Each structure stands twice: as structure tokens, then as C-alpha cells.
Amino acid sequence: MKIGIIGSGAMGRHFASKFADLGHTVSIANSRGPASLQQFAAETGTEAATVEEAMSDKDVIIVSIPQKNVPELPKPLFAKLPKGVVVIDTCNYYPDIRDGVIPELEQSGIDSLWVQEQLGVPLVKVFNSITAESITTLGRPKGDNDRIALAVSGDNAKKKETAFGLVEALGFDPFDVGTIAQSWKQQPGSSIYCRDLRLAELKKRVVAMGDDWSAMREAIREEHRANMALIIVDYAAYLKSLKED
Numbered sequence: 001m002k003i004g005i006i007g008s009g010a011m012g013r014h015f016a017s018k019f020a021d022l023g024h025t026v027s028i029a030n031s032r033g034p035a036s037l038q039q040f041a042a043e044t045g046t047e048a049a050t051v052e053e054a055m056s057d058k059d060v061i062i063v064s065i066p067q068k069n070v071p072e073l074p075k076p077l078f079a080k081l082p083k084g085v086v087v088i089d090t091c092n093y094y095p096d097i098r099d100g101v102i103p104e105l106e107q108s109g110i111d112s113l114w115v116q117e118q119l120g121v122p123l124v125k126v127f128n129s130i131t132a133e134s135i136t137t138l139g140r141p142k143g144d145n146d147r148i149a150l151a152v153s154g155d156n157a158k159k160k161e162t163a164f165g166l167v168e169a170l171g172f173d174p175f176d177v178g179t180i181a182q183s184w185k186q187q188p189g190s191s192i193y194c195r196d197l198r199l200a201e202l203k204k205r206v207v208a209m210g211d212d213w214s215a216m217r218e219a220i221r222e223e224h225r226a227n228m229a230l231i232i233v234d235y236a237a238y239l240k241s242l243k244e245d
């Protein structure tokens with residue numbers, strides 16, 4: 001497939017090098033422009049691109065930038081994408097430590113619903129609920145006892161199927177959480193967020209959350225607030241706490 005990646009941080013670079021290794025044609029872009037990505041592109045067999053180039057003539061576009069920067073992306077180009085293009089959202093909302101409060105997002109409290117409104121196209125939310133460390137180290141072949149699962153949400157079944165394939169190719173079992181309106185189940189503060197769970201446990205926890213966002217919202221937000229406070233003082237302790245929970 002032809003894959004465009006917007007964002008060349010820990011996540012974007014991992015996607016680029018892995019998907020290139022798997023035989024996909026990859027373009028990667030960031031905010032500074034292709035010159036800043038020339039060396040990485042040469043080392044990984046990818047194309048250093050502008051955001052516009054990373055969005056042009058692609059089967060899949062992965063948006064992997066800080067949530068607060070999503071409104072900077074060129075909405076008219078998203079509007080012009082052919083209907084079949086799969087747009088993946090890996091973003092997370094960290095108001096206290098990176099993104100600041102985004103009032104429109106706070107209305108629904110559902111991170112990817114806001115991203116979807118900003119970009120104006122249907123999204124598949126995936127790869128948000130695993131740390132960069134885990135995505136680079138925990139991929140395992142299908143059937144391996146230690147293989148963990150990743151949550152996937154989206155409104156379009158066919159596009160989710162494409163995302164399932166990419167999740168599997170990176171060494172994880174995909175689990176369909178539901179629609180974008182239900183994607184709060186995989187956002188920061190939820191019981192499956194960055195827990196590196198196997199499929200059966202992931203499924204159990206998603207079912208246990210139920211479907212009532214208004215009933216779950218405060219508890220999930222409170223957990224996220226506590227985690228953000230811990231990240232500021234001790235990131236290693238935060239990561240350790242996820243493994244114990």
C-alpha cells in the first residue's frame with residue numbers, strides 16, 4: 001500500500017520504518033519540512049515529504065501529531081481525499097501537560113470525535129493506546145502467547161478492516177471497540193489505555209466499561225488527570241503503574 005505519515009516523532013518514525021520494511025511505500029512529513037527528514041528517509045527507504053505530499057495518492061494516511069496541532073492540518077486537502085482512503089488517528093489529548101484545554105473537545109470529551117470534526121473525514125482510531133516503547137518492542141507473531149492486543153474504533157467497517165491488517169502486521173491482535181463515538185473506551189484514563197493487555201483481557205475490560213459515556217466520563221478523566229500529574233514528576237513511575245494495573 002501507499003502510506004502517508006504526518007508526524008515524525010517516536011510514533012511516526014516507528015510506523016515509517018516498520019511499514020517500509022513490510023514492503024509498503026511510505027512518505028513521512030512533519031512540521032519543519034522534508035529537509036529535516038532526509039537522513040531518516042535515506043536510512044529507512046521512505047520518502048521525506050511535505051504534509052501535502054504525504055496526503056497525495058495514498059491508500060492510508062496516519063495522523064500522529066500532538067492533539068493541539070490537529071487544527072493546523074490542511075482541512076481542504078482532507079475534503080478532497082478519495083472516499084476509500086483510510087485516515088488513521090493515533091492522537092491523544094493531554095490538556096495538563098502538552099495540549100492545553102481545548103474547549104470544543106471538552107464538550108463531548110471524546111478525543112477522536114473532535115479530531116474527526118477538525119479534519120472533516122471519517123477516522124479510524126488506533127495505535128493511540130500503546131506506548132512508543134511497547135509498539136517498538138512488543139510486536140509478536142500471530143499465535144504467540146505473549147502477543148498483546150490493540151483497540152480499534154471507527155464508523156466504517158471496511159476502513160477498520162484495513163487498520164486491523166496494519167495492526168496484525170506490526171505484531172498485535174486488533175480488537176474492534178466500536179464507533180468513534182465509543183472510542184472513549186481507548187482514550188487516556190480508560191482501563192485499557194497503554195496496559196499491554198492480551199486479547200481476552202482487553203475484551204473483558206472493554207465490555208466492563210459498558211456503553212454509557214456520561215456514567216464513565218468523570219472516572220476516566222480523573223484517572224487521566226492523576227496520570228498526567230505523575231508523568232510530570234516521574235515518567236518511569238507512571239509506566240510502572242500501568243503495568244501493575
Ligand SMILES: NC(=O)c1ccc[n+]([C@@H]2O[C@H](COP(=O)([O-])OP(=O)(O)OC[C@H]3O[C@@H](n4cnc5c(N)ncnc54)[C@H](OP(=O)(O)O)[C@@H]3O)[C@@H](O)[C@H]2O)c1
Nearest residue numbers: 007008009010011030031032064065069072091092131132
Ligand atoms: N509517544 C507515545 O508513546 C505515544 C503513544 C501513543 C499515541 N501517541 C500520540 O500520538 C501522537 C504523536 O506522538 P509522538 O510521541 O510521536 O509525538 P512527538 O514525538 O511529539 O512528535 C510529534 C510530531 O508531530 C509533528 N507535527 C506537529 N505539528 C505538525 C503539523 N502541523 N504538521 C505536520 N507535523 C506536525 C512534529 O513535527 P516536528 O518534528 O517538525 O516538530 C513531530 O514530528 C500524539 O498525539 C501522542 O499523544 C504517542
